[in-house]
Amino acid sequence: MNESKPRKYHPQKTRKAIIDAGLSLLDLHGYHGTSVDKIAKDAGITKGAFYHHFKSKEELLALIHQEYAEYQLKAMEEVLDRNLSSEDQLRALVVSIVEAVGLYKPNVTVFFHERRYLTEKYLKQTTKQRDQLEKAFRRVIEDGMRSGEFRQDLDSKATCLGIIGMCAWMYQWFSPDGRLSASDVADTFSSLLIDGLVA
Amino acid sequence: MNESKPRKYHPQKTRKAIIDAGLSLLDLHGYHGTSVDKIAKDAGITKGAFYHHFKSKEELLALIHQEYAEYQLKAMEEVLDRNLSSEDQLRALVVSIVEAVGLYKPNVTVFFHERRYLTEKYLKQTTKQRDQLEKAFRRVIEDGMRSGEFRQDLDSKATCLGIIGMCAWMYQWFSPDGRLSASDVADTFSSLLIDGLVA
Amino acid sequence: MNESKPRKYHPQKTRKAIIDAGLSLLDLHGYHGTSVDKIAKDAGITKGAFYHHFKSKEELLALIHQEYAEYQLKAMEEVLDRNLSSEDQLRALVVSIVEAVGLYKPNVTVFFHERRYLTEKYLKQTTKQRDQLEKAFRRVIEDGMRSGEFRQDLDSKATCLGIIGMCAWMYQWFSPDGRLSASDVADTFSSLLIDGLVA
Amino acid sequence: MNESKPRKYHPQKTRKAIIDAGLSLLDLHGYHGTSVDKIAKDAGITKGAFYHHFKSKEELLALIHQEYAEYQLKAMEEVLDRNLSSEDQLRALVVSIVEAVGLYKPNVTVFFHERRYLTEKYLKQTTKQRDQLEKAFRRVIEDGMRSGEFRQDLDSKATCLGIIGMCAWMYQWFSPDGRLSASDVADTFSSLLIDGLVA
DNA sequence: AATGAATGAGTATTCATTCAT
DNA sequence: AATGAATGAATACTCATTCAT
Numbered sequence: 001m002n003e004s005k006p007r008k009y010h011p012q013k014t015r016k017a018i019i020d021a022g023l024s025l026l027d028l029h030g031y032h033g034t035s036v037d038k039i040a041k042d043a044g045i046t047k048g049a050f051y052h053h054f055k056s057k058e059e060l061l062a063l064i065h066q067e068y069a070e071y072q073l074k075a076m077e078e079v080l081d082r083n084l085s086s087e088d089q090l091r092a093l094v095v096s097i098v099e100a101v102g103l104y105k106p107n108v109t110v111f112f113h114e115r116r117y118l119t120e121k122y123l124k125q126t127t128k129q130r131d132q133l134e135k136a137f138r139r140v141i142e143d144g145m146r147s148g149e150f151r152q153d154l155d156s157k158a159t160c161l162g163i164i165g166m167c168a169w170m171y172q173w174f175s176p177d178g179r180l181s182a183s184d185v186a187d188t189f190s191s192l193l194i195d196g197l198v199a
Numbered sequence: 200m201n202e203s204k205p206r207k208y209h210p211q212k213t214r215k216a217i218i219d220a221g222l223s224l225l226d227l228h229g230y231h232g233t234s235v236d237k238i239a240k241d242a243g244i245t246k247g248a249f250y251h252h253f254k255s256k257e258e259l260l261a262l263i264h265q266e267y268a269e270y271q272l273k274a275m276e277e278v279l280d281r282n283l284s285s286e287d288q289l290r291a292l293v294v295s296i297v298e299a300v301g302l303y304k305p306n307v308t309v310f311f312h313e314r315r316y317l318t319e320k321y322l323k324q325t326t327k328q329r330d331q332l333e334k335a336f337r338r339v340i341e342d343g344m345r346s347g348e349f350r351q352d353l354d355s356k357a358t359c360l361g362i363i364g365m366c367a368w369m370y371q372w373f374s375p376d377g378r379l380s381a382s383d384v385a386d387t388f389s390s391l392l393i394d395g396l397v398a
Numbered sequence: 399m400n401e402s403k404p405r406k407y408h409p410q411k412t413r414k415a416i417i418d419a420g421l422s423l424l425d426l427h428g429y430h431g432t433s434v435d436k437i438a439k440d441a442g443i444t445k446g447a448f449y450h451h452f453k454s455k456e457e458l459l460a461l462i463h464q465e466y467a468e469y470q471l472k473a474m475e476e477v478l479d480r481n482l483s484s485e486d487q488l489r490a491l492v493v494s495i496v497e498a499v500g501l502y503k504p505n506v507t508v509f510f511h512e513r514r515y516l517t518e519k520y521l522k523q524t525t526k527q528r529d530q531l532e533k534a535f536r537r538v539i540e541d542g543m544r545s546g547e548f549r550q551d552l553d554s555k556a557t558c559l560g561i562i563g564m565c566a567w568m569y570q571w572f573s574p575d576g577r578l579s580a581s582d583v584a585d586t587f588s589s590l591l592i593d594g595l596v597a
Numbered sequence: 598m599n600e601s602k603p604r605k606y607h608p609q610k611t612r613k614a615i616i617d618a619g620l621s622l623l624d625l626h627g628y629h630g631t632s633v634d635k636i637a638k639d640a641g642i643t644k645g646a647f648y649h650h651f652k653s654k655e656e657l658l659a660l661i662h663q664e665y666a667e668y669q670l671k672a673m674e675e676v677l678d679r680n681l682s683s684e685d686q687l688r689a690l691v692v693s694i695v696e697a698v699g700l701y702k703p704n705v706t707v708f709f710h711e712r713r714y715l716t717e718k719y720l721k722q723t724t725k726q727r728d729q730l731e732k733a734f735r736r737v738i739e740d741g742m743r744s745g746e747f748r749q750d751l752d753s754k755a756t757c758l759g760i761i762g763m764c765a766w767m768y769q770w771f772s773p774d775g776r777l778s779a780s781d782v783a784d785t786f787s788s789l790l791i792d793g794l795v796a
Numbered sequence: 797a798a799t800g801a802a803t804g805a806g807t808a809t810t811c812a813t814t815c816a817t
Numbered sequence: 818a819a820t821g822a823a824t825g826a827a828t829a830c831t832c833a834t835t836c837a838t
Contacts, residue, residue: 009819014819030229030230031231031232032231035810035811036812036813045819045820046819046820047812047813047821048814048815049820051812051814052818052819053818056812056813057813087396087397090396112371113312116228117232148398149397150398151396153390154391155383157379158379158383158384158387159391159396161369162365162368162384162387162388162391165366165367165369165371166362166364166368167364168364168368169363169364169368170360173360184354184357185357185361188353188354188357188358188361189361191353192353192361193391193395193396195350195395196393196396197286197340197343197350197358197392197395198349198394199347199348199350199351206838207801207837207838208800208802208836208837208838209801210800210801213802234829235828235829235830236828236829244803245804246804247801247802247803247804247805248801248802248803250830251800251802255830405816405817406817406822406823407817407823408822409822412822427713428627428629429627429629430627430628430629430630431628434807434808434809435806443824444824445808445824445825446822446824446825447823449808449809449810450822451822454809485794485795488794510769514626515627515630539794547796549796551788552785553785556777556782556785557794559767560763560766560785560786561763562766563762563763563764563765563767564760564766566762567759567761567763567765568762571758578754578755582752582755583755586752586759587759590751591794592794593748594791594792594793595741595748595756596746596792596793597745597746597747597748607797608797611797611798632831632832632833633832634832642798643798644799644833645797645799645800645801645835645836646798646799648833648834649797650797653834
């Protein structure tokens with residue numbers, strides 16, 4: 001197979017190396033704090049090669065956004081497609097976000113911190129994805145309220161954004177190596193949200 | 200008196216103008232996306248004057264952090280000093296954070312997004328302040344659990360960070376001009392957290 | 399061959415142009431009196447290109463030091479390797495320094511005036527080279543004294559540094575276009591040093 | 598006397614403090630490497646006060662030149678006025694320069710390194726002073742040659758500049774705290790120059 | 797006599813990107 | 818596919834000097 005001849009160029013490997021290096025650097029130092037030069041160096045290539053694979057630094061940023069957003073939306077759609085009670089749907093959504101944050105923490109950090117540096121061209125996509133994420137939550141909450149499964153005295157928008165915040169905020173503190181697993185967190189959040197704190 | 204002689208130099212006004220311009224720009228474009236040149240221009244002064252008032256761009260960033268952190272910590276201490284039930288204390292803490300986000304939204308955004316660009320010298324302060332904020336929440340939650348007022352089956356760390364996340368996240372979506380006031384949000388959050396979503 | 403295709407990039411030429419321009423400017427206006435901007439302009443390139451070839455202004459300064467120091471040390475080693483009387487060795491050393499000053503006057507000026515602006519990283523080299531230069535002289539003088547060829551009543555350190563000073567000082571006044579050639583100066587210095595002024 | 602009332606302003610002390618701080622800084626970091634701000638801070642005053650005492654940074658530089666040059670010229674004139682043999686005159690000149698370097702080392706360093714940064718206005722003085730210094734030496738050497746006291750086969754210009762170099766160079770290595778005193782150095786130099794190295 | 801505010805030009809260096817090889 | 822040369826604009830920060838107080 002391929003192993004017989006040592007190849008000089010491995011475009012897919014190079015591309016992967018750029019994305020990995022870029023993701024890590026953007027997570028750590030932000031978009032404007034990360035230079036193309038540094039990304040290239042960390043990926044083991046030259047600046048010139050970077051521009052062979054990406055049209056611009058922004059294109060890489062957009063890709064990193066997409067990687068996470070696509071995963072997240074698909075995960076949430078799968079939840080919505082299952083025929084569950086509102087409570088179970090909420091629980092499943094929380095699990096899905098929390099676990100995504102656990103898996104894609106650098107992407108999520110970049111998603112929340114660097115999105116504003118995308119210009120119109122790339123911003124549209126991510127804004128749409130962001131809205132879909134919010135919409136999914138609103139549907140579950142509002143359906144649950146309408147059906148009487150959830151309380152009807154809470155403002156649905158504030159409720160949704162509060163729940164999203166609780167989950168999304170994980171990117172600020174969660175560590176995969178810590179005592180709590182993503183699934184522990186998901187259990188705590190779901191239970192807290194559904195039944196409340198009061199004894 | 201002051202009005203009688205028109206003065207040319209107004210150091211306090213200049214300083215204020217720098218902070219205002221800087222806060223707004225850092226909020227909008229981030230630390231590395233904001234140049235000292237632009238801050239100076241927006242403040243109506245020259246770059247040189249900026250450096251007369253601040254030793255560095257970082258010093259301004261640190262000041263903006265402090266402004267918010269000091270306000271927030273004081274507000275939270277006042278809550279803890281009052282003799283309230285755990286439930287009321289939690290409610291009051293939520294109100295205090297949510298209202299601070301309402302008042303200091305740009306500072307809060309900067310606090311959460313740009314803190315990582317502070318170097319050791321300035322980082323210590325803000326890290327301490329951040330820890331104090333978390334500690335206040337933990338005390339309320341854990342006291343409530345110990346006294347039996349709150350459920351004891353939830354992980355207290357995840358619970359605290361979830362609640363903080365719900366409140367802090369507001370900086371991502373809250374607008375003082377929107378339909379919901381900070382106090383509406385505080386009511387919704389408190390009620391949701393204490394009694395849960397379930398009908 | 400080379401003439402057949404007109405090329406646009408000539409990295410070696412560019413590098414040479416930077417060194418030439420830098421040498422001349424550092425000689426005339428000193429390290430802190432010479433801007434990278436000016437060096438680039440005089441070399442016919444942009445500031446960006448300068449930094450493509452040199453990591454910093456200091457690196458260029460260090461290179462200019464090295465160029466001269468290496469030449470000088472090699473010239474002196476060759477003298478020491480020849481089997482000569484102390485008197486002839488001294489004469490040859492003086493000739494070697496005086497001629498080097500004649501050839502590398504700008505480098506020598508920079509060497510003596512701007513060395514102090516080198517920071518640790520680059521300073522080590524040049525300090526070592528400087529010490530070697532002094533050591534070569536001391537060896538010749540002290541050998542001559544021991545063997546009885548030279549007077550033994552003079553302090554060897556002061557003698558050496560005096561001789562070095564006489565030669566090195568040339569960078570302050572010598573002009574290759576003047577009446578005196580480097581070799582005239584070397585003859586005068588040697589003769590003066592060996593036999594003295596007295597008739 | 599003055600001690601009875603504590604005074605607020607001490608213009609002479611302030612002026613002295615500026616000169617001392619400036620001298621030390623210019624010696625260590627050169628003209629372009631020393632900021633007025635730093636001089637003022639080291640002198641314990643503000644930048645504004647500096648400009649109250651000196652019209653410009655250059656004026657301070659010129660003053661430092663003058664301080665040394667005046668001393669040096671006076672010392673040399675005194676030598677020339679005495680009725681001495683050429684040999685004794687030369688010896689006395691060497692002593693006078695070497696001792697001046699011992700006393701005014703920072704001024705001498707500044708004199709030789711930073712003179713080029715003086716602009717026309719201030720340069721004239723120092724150039725004149727420099728020429729006078731050289732002229733004094735030439736007179737002694739040429740008189741000695743004419744009278745037959747000194748050898749007549751040496752080029753007088755190269756001889757003079759060589760001797761001046763030997764003495765002036767001291768600023769590069771002499772330390773008042775070292776083993777050799779200025780007078781030791783003067784003895785060695787005179788003896789070497791007059792009788793030569795040969796045994 | 798001295799301070800502190802302000803300026804405007806300048807300084808070394810970095811950076812995203814393009815292009816020749 | 819990849820490199821290395823080059824650009825031009827930007828960046829944080831400094832500096833000598835002036836002026837109001």
